[in-house]
Amino acid sequence: MTHSTEALAAAGWHDGRDVRDEALSAVLKTVALVEPVTDGRKWVFFPAAEQALREFHGLRIPAVGSGRDVASTGCVIDPVEARNALRPLTLLGESLGVRLFPLGRTDADALLAVDEEGRLFSIDHGGRWQLGETVAEGLVALAEGQAPRRVAARRWAWDAPSTAEGKPLLNIVRTALVATYVLHHRRAFSARELRLTVTALRGIGVVTLDCSVPLPAGSLEESAPPVVGRMEAAIASEGAPMNGSELRVTVCAPPGTAAPLSSLFCEVRAGHSAVAPAAAEISLSAGAGGSVGRAGTVAQRCAEDLARYAEQ
Structure with missing residues (x-):
């Protein structure tokens, strides 16, 4: 096992993990509890988000070491944790030409979201970031402290x-x-x-x-x-x-x-x-x-x- 796989496994992840009922229940809470916005925007659930949440929902992934490139950080995978980020995540999605759905929050209080292509993104006080081409890759990057790619003009x-x-x-x-x-x-x-x-x-x-x-x-x-x-x-x-x-x-x-x-x-x-x-x-x-x-x-x-x- 690599250190990153060990971190995911220690959090309860395994190949083929599927927590469908818990994940879909969290999705319903996320959509139902979101604060209304004046422009009528709302969360839209899509297949890539369902796949990611069914595989990773409920995990609390720990940080591994001090970090390769940047400080490593843990996270919790629960869309309810980022449900109120509708406006910033929608704006990020519009710039990318895709929709995003909330995925969770890091230990450093950064928002996590997955897009329609299955990529993992984050928003924190320092800006907007792509963490990985897949959710698993992005979670590994967080746990190991791999440098993210800034999403900026x-x-x-x-x-x-x-x-x-x-x-x-x-x-x-x-x-x-x-x-x-x-x-x-x-x-x-x-x-x-x-x-x-x-x-x-x-x-x-x-x-x-x-x-x-x-x-x-x-x-x-x-x-x-x-x-x-x-x-x-x-x-x-x-x-x-x-x-x-x-x-x-x-x-x-x-x-x-x-x-x-x-x-x-x-x-x-x-x-x-x-x-x-x-x-x-x-x-x-x-x-x-x-x-x-x-x-x-x-x-x-x-x-x-x-x-x-x-x-x-």
């Missing part, structure tokens, strides 16, 4: 290469089209438009133009000139001042893109620096859900691709 930024000297708008549009390809290639989403924002005073003043320009059919390499032409026409039509303004082109997920991939977006800007107004910057952002699971992998690969592009 991420942002990367690089200096963009210059491909059109003296033409900052063309330069950032070309870079934005590269980002469009990367997001499509990595199966995040296929953007259908680029958003142009012109902001006075190097990006800290008023927004003088905010418009979307659809991407034309055909290859992305051939899209830059017509897209720039439409943007220049919009700038002229609105009389947006270019001198001393920040130009920002954003690649956003199209409507209907599901969370958490919908939280990914890429921005390319120029004119934000008075010292080097022609210099361009490219950045990639991902919401909290883009830090774990498939979305986290997609975001990381997109970041790696864009970093290689920036090094050119």
Whole structure:
């Protein structure tokens, strides 16, 4: 036995454990005793939660040693212990694009929850965390003090290469089209438009133009000139001042893109620096859900691709 298996076994767990009646009774108490919320949210029970509770409900798992990476901690598996965390767990689930159900509470008073994919998550005073890809893995991590993965928004930024000297708008549009390809290639989403924002005073003043320009059919390499032409026409039509303004082109997920991939977006800007107004910057952002699971992998690969592009 490994130390982690010993901790689970010492708490009463064994392979094939099934406390169906006790688990379902706890589920009924959890749903019935939850405090009402104004937006009508409620707990939704799903198969992964049932499986986890039937296997682990009622266990009090002790900590093992001082911890490998962080302090080890024990926990109790009982959804009633976390029943009043409907709002924070619902918000976490929305960022992940899944539903969560309360599972219990740690000895350090952190909330435990399982999602529809069977992953174990926690919320404490330090933030939101993924403890394991499975409930068993997460409970082992708690008992042994293995470092969890933080569920939080991420942002990367690089200096963009210059491909059109003296033409900052063309330069950032070309870079934005590269980002469009990367997001499509990595199966995040296929953007259908680029958003142009012109902001006075190097990006800290008023927004003088905010418009979307659809991407034309055909290859992305051939899209830059017509897209720039439409943007220049919009700038002229609105009389947006270019001198001393920040130009920002954003690649956003199209409507209907599901969370958490919908939280990914890429921005390319120029004119934000008075010292080097022609210099361009490219950045990639991902919401909290883009830090774990498939979305986290997609975001990381997109970041790696864009970093290689920036090094050119």
